Amino acid sequence: MAMPNKVITIQSDLDIVAARMAARDMAKSMGFGAIDQARIATAISELARNIYLYAGEGTVTVSEIQQGLRKGLQVVCEDQGPGIEDISLVMQDGYTTSKGMGMGMPGAKRLMDEFEIESIVGEGTKITCRKWKRP
């Protein structure tokens, strides 16, 4: 059975808001509570902004997932940007190269339940994160 999913292309700051609204709408329709909806929307806002700031463009794919009896929401953020040289560095609180407060990546990780980064310098970055519904 195909689970609902939605792809948002990130090319401008308008798309950052579009991505987090799409994630929030899906979280709401799946029955996530208000606080988890805000956590998911905020995490997606941080990750989509990173795409816009560092890669220029990319995609955010939001999908409903199921593992056994539990349901979750998965967000995949992909770009063909410069890639991340030192992943442990960008996961440090307070590390920033530009316009943020350095909370984007570690903050997004804290807001979600699972968080994986794959990145190849010169090829791009793929971040997959998930939030599971409390039973």
Added chain:
Amino acid sequence: MDIVNIPILKLENFLIASVQVALYDMQAIQFKDAVLQKIYETKAKGVIIDLTAMDVLDSFVGRLISDIAAMARLMGTTVVITGLQPAVAITLVELGLELPGVTTALNLEKGIAKLRLITENNADGNA
């Protein structure tokens, strides 16, 4: 792109702005500039920025709110942020953004009371 349309109202010596829509980055920057310009034009002693209607506050807008408060302080004006929803307060702290140096109040009414107190104390101090 549309210029953001957030009315900044003057009430006695204070300015009140209520953010009702999700702000794009550019709009958020325009809002910051508009608040500072309005402080300069009206010589307001205090500013309330009401965020009751905001259901998401990310690090970009969080930083901007901190910036507005710091810049207004340099101009001699106090900013009070009001109406943060529980979900927004929780995600801000989990994100690592505790907005140090930003004065907050539960709602608009308490915000005005706080602003009165702060600006009256400042006036006493200067007398």
